[in-house]
Amino acid sequence: MYSNWETVIGLEIHAQLSTNSKLFSGSSIAYGAEPNTQANEVDLALPGTLPVLNKEVMNLATRLGIALNATINKRSVFERKNYFYPDLPKGYQTSQLELPIVEHGELFINVNGEEKRVGVTRAHLEEDAGKSIHGAAEGCTGIDLNRAGTPLLEIVSEPELSSAAEAVAYMKKLHSLVQYIGICDGNMQEGSFRCDANVSVRSKGQEELGTRAEIKNINSFRFVEKAINFEIERQIDLIEDGGEVVQETRLYDADKNETRSMRSKEEANDYRYFPCPDLLPVVIDDAFIEAVRGDMPELPDAKKARFVGDFGLSDEDAAQLTNSRPMADYFEAVVADGIDPKMAANWCNGELAAWLNKEEKDVTESPVSAEMLAGMCKRIADNTISNKIAKEVFEGMWNGEGDADAVIEVKGLKQITDTGAIEAMIDEIIASNAGQVEQYRAGKEKVFGFFVGQVMKATQGKANPAQVNQILKQKLTG
Amino acid sequence: MSLDSGAVKNIAHLARIDVSEADLETYTKDLSNILDMVDQMNAVDVTGVEPLSNALDATQRLRADVVTETNKREALQANAPATEDGCFLVPRVIE
Numbered sequence: 001m002y003s004n005w006e007t008v009i010g011l012e013i014h015a016q017l018s019t020n021s022k023l024f025s026g027s028s029i030a031y032g033a034e035p036n037t038q039a040n041e042v043d044l045a046l047p048g049t050l051p052v053l054n055k056e057v058m059n060l061a062t063r064l065g066i067a068l069n070a071t072i073n074k075r076s077v078f079e080r081k082n083y084f085y086p087d088l089p090k091g092y093q094t095s096q097l098e099l100p101i102v103e104h105g106e107l108f109i110n111v112n113g114e115e116k117r118v119g120v121t122r123a124h125l126e127e128d129a130g131k132s133i134h135g136a137a138e139g140c141t142g143i144d145l146n147r148a149g150t151p152l153l154e155i156v157s158e159p160e161l162s163s164a165a166e167a168v169a170y171m172k173k174l175h176s177l178v179q180y181i182g183i184c185d186g187n188m189q190e191g192s193f194r195c196d197a198n199v200s201v202r203s204k205g206q207e208e209l210g211t212r213a214e215i216k217n218i219n220s221f222r223f224v225e226k227a228i229n230f231e232i233e234r235q236i237d238l239i240e241d242g243g244e245v246v247q248e249t250r251l252y253d254a255d256k257n258e259t260r261s262m263r264s265k266e267e268a269n270d271y272r273y274f275p276c277p278d279l280l281p282v283v284i285d286d287a288f289i290e291a292v293r294g295d296m297p298e299l300p301d302a303k304k305a306r307f308v309g310d311f312g313l314s315d316e317d318a319a320q321l322t323n324s325r326p327m328a329d330y331f332e333a334v335v336a337d338g339i340d341p342k343m344a345a346n347w348c349n350g351e352l353a354a355w356l357n358k359e360e361k362d363v364t365e366s367p368v369s370a371e372m373l374a375g376m377c378k379r380i381a382d383n384t385i386s387n388k389i390a391k392e393v394f395e396g397m398w399n400g401e402g403d404a405d406a407v408i409e410v411k412g413l414k415q416i417t418d419t420g421a422i423e424a425m426i427d428e429i430i431a432s433n434a435g436q437v438e439q440y441r442a443g444k445e446k447v448f449g450f451f452v453g454q455v456m457k458a459t460q461g462k463a464n465p466a467q468v469n470q471i472l473k474q475k476l477t478g
Numbered sequence: 479m480s481l482d483s484g485a486v487k488n489i490a491h492l493a494r495i496d497v498s499e500a501d502l503e504t505y506t507k508d509l510s511n512i513l514d515m516v517d518q519m520n521a522v523d524v525t526g527v528e529p530l531s532n533a534l535d536a537t538q539r540l541r542a543d544v545v546t547e548t549n550k551r552e553a554l555q556a557n558a559p560a561t562e563d564g565c566f567l568v569p570r571v572i573e
Contacts, residue, residue: 019543026546035564037549044554056543077531084494086568098529132571142565270492275531280538 007232008200008209009167010159013174014152015184016128016192017060023127023151024051024094031190035144039130043149045090051278053078057125057151058284060183061101062292064153067181067299068120070105072289078125078279081271086143087130095154097273100124101282107157107177108301109169110319118170119158128152153183159198159209164228168221171195173300180300180325188219195224199231200245210235211245215259218252227252231259303328311341320349326363330370337374340381347373351394368397376404386465389413416463419471422455425463426471429454440476451476480513481506 022029025042042049065072077099080092105120128150133142155174161167175193178184186193200212215231218224230252235245250259298306300322307318307328322328327348334344352373356363376393379385385393385408396407408414416422429451430437440447455468486506490497497505551564560567 021543021545021547026541026544028545028547034551036551036555036566037564038547039554040547040550041554046554052541053538054543055540058540082492086566086571099531133565134571137560137562137567139570140560140562140567141569141571142562143568144565270488272492277532280532280534280536282540283537 022149039145068105095126096124333370
């Protein structure tokens, strides 16, 4: 139905930088403090105060520039973006316009197995605003300025994303990247990573871009996808019905799954930027950039390539493991303990991921440590337990019943590998199931599964499957 | 004149400055004169000259990322017209 249209999306992502103090003052940026207990004279814009730039933000912004293979401007300038709102005490937001710290970067995303390069126009430093609390007192709005002045990096993509799925892939990739390089905690609930989406549509083949609408502050991957898809349909329907898209800011309402107009941008867009006279140009040198480069951790794409190359993992396994740095570290710790990488990957991406997902835990909170998982894998490798029984052992470890050896001991899960014992059991089963033996010997090979099942039942799954298969085959063929 | 009175009204509104009708003409003329002077300066060839973003020939000093401030809410809210539960109160803002 919408096949005559194409979508153009650009994302503006605000990443809160992981510093101790604010962009221009020594106030704490710790989350969740009592209102206005972390807002000092500079944050409140009292007369006579002057901003002094936090050195750490230059380090963190440079890290992002390196990770995005971008140009890092050695000279950047802060400007004032002027507008009035109660949660903005200065009457302007200190931001960067003409000379941002980072420009011309790129990020590679993967959608439906295809890699796509997405240009990153720029990333600039700016301050966050305070928080308005509606319904505080009758006819009033409460203002909490703890967040005012918190350092943000606004990362702006080129309008090169062509579907909601691509937008989500881009956002997830960037979300993982900022955490990898330790510049942002990525906590979306607390607003550390927020997304505005610029969405427009145009008929296929049309050169110029359609009029865009900006959807503000979408705070989850799921909502980004839904909000963009809603907006695409809205714009196409509007144009097909003879209407026109107006340039405006829209708000996504998750409860109703719709976007609605917030304010027309025509006037509000006139921010009358000018260089901030309170701040001098910020200059960094090559030595600074090289020092930051020397400090960079391995990036996700490089790590993934290494996992495939060095460990022989599949692309999918490597991608899943390197999605988050803690998971990649966990996997490497298991492998470092002498475990076969494929076995380690299977357990990390399988049972461990499933349990983490089920209990909504991060891998750093896993009750099963990398050391414990490695211990269990060793017991699989030396035939003490089978893969199947190992799941039971894993569950035991997850529930705090000790390490693999303890769980195996207490629950009596040790695999039976004594050939004599297995043979005796099989003899017994063959003797008491003459009918099935007949069938098997008459060529009904499916019955073999029945015998395996009987042996496993008799041993509570503890017989070594390979041995069972071998002995059964021998005896049945008789 | 490079500005008309409508543009001046708009600029005044954005800056939340109340300009009376009586003063409008004067402001329009004065602001236009300033812009005309800027136009005159724009005619100068500045090829190879770095843009100036601050009159001082210096660069920004940086401070270490250390929390140096303590809670001074009580003192800082002493002059606020209205507060409640630690928040500054302002007339209701409708989104």
